[in-house]
Amino acid sequence: xxxxxxxxxxxxxxxxxxxxxxxxQAIRRMGEASKxxxxxxxxxxxxxxxxxxSALHSKQLLKITGKRLGGQRGQPATLYRLESTGSFxxxxxVDRNWIQTILIDFDGTVLSRLSHELILPRPEMALxxxxxxxxxxxxxxxxxxxxxxxxxxxxxxxxxxxxLNELSLPYEEFGYWKEFDLAGHIEDAISIPVCCENDVTAxxxxxxxxxxxxxMDDFLYVFIGPGIGGGIVINGESVRGPMGNAGDIxxxxxxxxxxxSAPQPKxxxxxxxxxxxxxxxxxxLRACGHEVHSFSDVNFLVDRQGRAVNEWMKDCVAAxxxxxxxxxxxxxxxxVVIGSDLGTGFIQQLITKLEQKLESSAPEARTPxxxxxxxxxxxxxxxxxxxxxFFYHFSTQNHIN
Numbered sequence: 001x002x003x004x005x006x007x008x009x010x011x012x013x014x015x016x017x018x019x020x021x022x023x024x025q026a027i028r029r030m031g032e033a034s035k036x037x038x039x040x041x042x043x044x045x046x047x048x049x050x051x052x053x054s055a056l057h058s059k060q061l062l063k064i065t066g067k068r069l070g071g072q073r074g075q076p077a078t079l080y081r082l083e084s085t086g087s088f089x090x091x092x093x094v095d096r097n098w099i100q101t102i103l104i105d106f107d108g109t110v111l112s113r114l115s116h117e118l119i120l121p122r123p124e125m126a127l128x129x130x131x132x133x134x135x136x137x138x139x140x141x142x143x144x145x146x147x148x149x150x151x152x153x154x155x156x157x158x159x160x161x162x163x164l165n166e167l168s169l170p171y172e173e174f175g176y177w178k179e180f181d182l183a184g185h186i187e188d189a190i191s192i193p194v195c196c197e198n199d200v201t202a203x204x205x206x207x208x209x210x211x212x213x214x215x216m217d218d219f220l221y222v223f224i225g226p227g228i229g230g231g232i233v234i235n236g237e238s239v240r241g242p243m244g245n246a247g248d249i250x251x252x253x254x255x256x257x258x259x260x261s262a263p264q265p266k267x268x269x270x271x272x273x274x275x276x277x278x279x280x281x282x283x284x285l286r287a288c289g290h291e292v293h294s295f296s297d298v299n300f301l302v303d304r305q306g307r308a309v310n311e312w313m314k315d316c317v318a319a320x321x322x323x324x325x326x327x328x329x330x331x332x333x334x335x336v337v338i339g340s341d342l343g344t345g346f347i348q349q350l351i352t353k354l355e356q357k358l359e360s361s362a363p364e365a366r367t368p369x370x371x372x373x374x375x376x377x378x379x380x381x382x383x384x385x386x387x388x389x390f391f392y393h394f395s396t397q398n399h400i401n
Contacts, residue, residue, distance in 0.1 A: 016056070019044065021396045023052045024061065027080060029214045032065055034077035053080060061086040061106070082107045087150045087393075090137055090192075091386025092130055093199060094156040094182065096120050096169055097226040097279070097295075098341070101133035102382040103140060106390070108210040110379060112137055117294055120160070122173050123180040130182075131189050138190075151193040153388030154183050155202035155381050157227060158245060165263060166274040167227060168283045195388045198244050199223075202384030203339060203376075204231025205238050205391055210383070211375030212337055219335040220327045220369070222249065222320075223380060224342070224350075228277045232331060237397045250277075252326065254319045259311060261287035275319035278341060284312045295378075299343045313353060321357045328369050339374025347373045 016024065019042075026041040027033050033041070039049040056062040063083040067076035084107040093100040099116045114133040120126060134152065141149065160177040164170070187194040197205075204221035207213055213233060221231035230247035232239040239246045250273040256265055257275045261284040265274070274280060282292050285301060288308035292298060302309050324336055338354075340347055351371045358368035376383050391397075 016059075016061070016394060018396065019048065020052050020056060021394055023049060023056065024082075024394050025396055027062065028082060028209060031214070032079050032081045034068060034079055036077060038080075059086070084109060085145070085148070087148050087390065088141060088145055089150045089153060089386045089389045090134055091153045091155065091202075091382045091384065091388070092134065092186070093382040093385050094120065094126065094130070094154070094160075095199065095226050095381070096157070096160065096167060096174070099126060099129055099133075100379075100382040101130065101137060102379065102386050103137040104383060104386040108206070108383065108387065110383065112140055113379065113382065119169065120173065120177075122176045123182065123185075127182065127185050127189075130186060134186070134190060149192065150393050151195060151389035152186060152190070153202065153385040154186065154194055154196035155199040155385035155388070156182070156196070157199050157229065163227070163250075163271075163273055166271065167277065167279040169279065193389070195392055197385070197388055198229070198240075198248075199225075199381045199384070200229030201231045201238065201240060201244065201247070202388060203374075203380040204233060204247070204337075204384070206380060206384035206387045207231075207337055207339075207375060208233050208236070208238060209387055209391070209395075212335070212372055216335055218331075218333050219337050219372075220247065220324075220331060220333045221337045221339070221374075222324075223374070224277060224338070224340040225381070226277060226279050226341070227273055230327075232333075234331065234333075238391075249323050249327070252323050254322065257315050257319070259284055259287075259315050262315075272319055272323055276316045281309075281312050281316075284308055295341055299346065302342060302346045302349065305349070313349060317350070317353045317357050320354060321361055324354070324358065324369065325361070325363070328366065334369055335372060336369045337372045337374055339376065339380045341378040344373065344377070 022042045023038055026038050035049050035053055039046045060083050062080045065079045065081050068079055069076050084105040086106040089104055091102045102113045103111045161174045164174055183194045183196045200223045203223050207221055217236040219233050223229055228250045230249035232247040252272050253269040254272050256270045285292050285308050355371055362368055374380055
């Protein structure tokens, strides 16, 4: 499903023009900059940047942070950064095991979050949870701040009703999601513009806006949650694909798992989703006699590095390695960013083992990609959702005429 673009703007907001967005995007990546810095970064004239910065400052989207002192001739340069109260956004992440709602400011700081770890219920029940949480976050905003709300972003895996066998989830409830327009129901109930996107693509956009994207223009993003998915950033822009599923590595073919807990595929090949996801780890832990009721239980067992965890980790790394090499071959990406709903201990274990496997399997004349831990932990997809209204309003990539 392609994203539902925002169909209207809050009454007190005005959409910045393209050159204004170029300046906003540059300062977002630089963190803090002078007018001269921005002119160099955007290839605009000093006069044009001066006019744009003044306009953005008057709209309360930029603020003055001080002067750059020392080492330069003439008057110290005035420094600007994003005004955190210039806009606000709410993000809703819906996953097969998770509902999370987050409020962020214009600088990407999380102001509040509400989370529910549960097997996703029927759409009407999930909608009730979401609306309650969204209203709770809206109550945190003053009247003036509500006028600066850019909208609500919704991030969820496309085809929620699919691959339930691979993820060891019940069929009964998920079938109701096939035709349910969650974004439309939220917008109708709250009368706030809603835009939606594939969950991992949204997380990769957040990484581009607020994470490693501030320092690099090209990376493959991988997120290991209840399932596994990917996102692609090339030349500083998110690559969605015509159906919104670019980077959907979970469906890439891999050999069948050797774990006793894994259901065997019908054909010669399996898919990565059945070998590299939190739900497949939970399935293996339970098959090995461990009681697992929550992701906290999984983190506890991962930190202990017991036999079952090590078996799954070895199987996961064996499946991920050819997929990452395929990504390098197709995208020529020098960096892979890995995020997860599990803690940093899980990510570091996985990265260490992947680095060893990639190094030992490197083809001639190629070096393994650099592996980096994601910037936002289990908040990644919800922050990605909350960032979508900013992305559609303020980025140069997806501007609305």
